Amino acid sequence: MIGAAIAALSGFAGGAFAAQPTEWQMGLQPAVTSVMDDITWFNSFTLVIITVITLFVLALLLWCIFRFNAKANPTPSRTSHNTMIEVVWTLAPILILVMISIPSFRLLYKQIEVPEYDMTIKATGLQWAWSYAYTDEGMEDVILDSYMLDNEGRAEKAAQFNRPAEEFPRLLAVDYEMVVPVDKVVRLQVTAADVLHSFAMPAFGVKMDAVPGRLNETWFKAEKTGIYYGQCSELCGKDHAFMPIAIRVVEEEQYQAWADAAKDDVDAANEQLMASINAAAKTADAGTGELDVATR
Structure with a gap:
């Protein structure tokens, strides 16, 4: 029994953390900043x-x-x-x-007050999606247009990347996620291309209005790897409820490999990133199993 408890805790620590709304939720989402x-x-x-x-x-x-x-x-x-x-x-x-x-x-x-930052991402609100532009030197051509996935798209993405279906929740999963490294300060510039939007990521404590013609700034430093979900929080039209925000936080090495590949092909970079995440998860699970056997 003790071995099982240690294994469960080890598995949680080594696995990907995910923050999203849950049924009958009373409090705030778990903090990662x-x-x-x-x-x-x-x-x-x-x-x-x-x-x-x-x-x-x-x-x-x-x-x-x-x-x-x-x-x-x-x-x-x-x-x-x-x-x-x-x-x-x-x-x-x-x-x-x-x-x-x-x-x-x-x-x-x-x-x-934005501290000294490691990277900058510009998030532009659209009717009804988000566009993420990586503005640092060498990454200028990496732009992700992030649209919500329907039920069929969620299933296809889970199958394509061999990830659990619950990682892509209904009304929150998107085709292209913002990818950032863990434990790095990200300066987030927020604007809009048409009407008022609002960039909100509850687990990060981030909520910044996206105003056409204005560039607002905020920041975050995610302390856990995983996938985190937010939504537009400003009434912006008929599909306001269908423009979620998804941020995937990965290890520094994984991010660097993704960034290098994304300069040429974002789809290939995402496949490579997911393969790396799956491999790391298998390694963590194998280590947990060894710990469980040794404990028993």
Whole structure:
């Protein structure tokens, strides 16, 4: 039993991580960037404050209901005001807002202040797809137009690359994914070619408006390999719900091999990348099996 648990944990660590919406999901998607870690913390922090305030107000309401009803208080007080209470209910909200604002501004600054970056990708919103242009030297000709796959396309892609079907979820899988290396700072430039769009990747803590004629910037540094899904988050027309975002994070060596091949043929580069991912997964599974046998 212990061996099985270790094997499961090892398999998870060595396998590809995937972040996407799940059925009956209550919380945020798992974080794979430091920005999303901070967003998750801030969400929990504000939830605690809101919960305390709600319970406090509820307690006051109940106390007033039972303490000052006509039966318990037949002779009501004629007090018109209380200086101490007025000072408290003025200062308390101010202090609460200060408590919230300090980490809020710190997080906002972290999101919009692009650190020293390793590569740049320009994402252009279209009706209704995304176009990714790799703008670094030597990669200028690599442009990926990313369209959502229908059910048949999802099945074909899973079969073509010998990947599990659940890796290409309905309404989220695309024909061409953005490919980036793990643990590298990616500067993301966001714009639109027609109407307002919004580039949103929940697992990265990224959401940036795509505005025609304007180039907005944000960044991310993915800390786990895998496939991550987002969607356009600005109502942009009849197919707004059908322009997902897919980012595949791979090892540095895998990315370099993909980038070199993509300069000539993106389709061939994707096939080579998937073959490398499958080979790495088999090696990880073989190592996990050996660990499981040794443990038992």
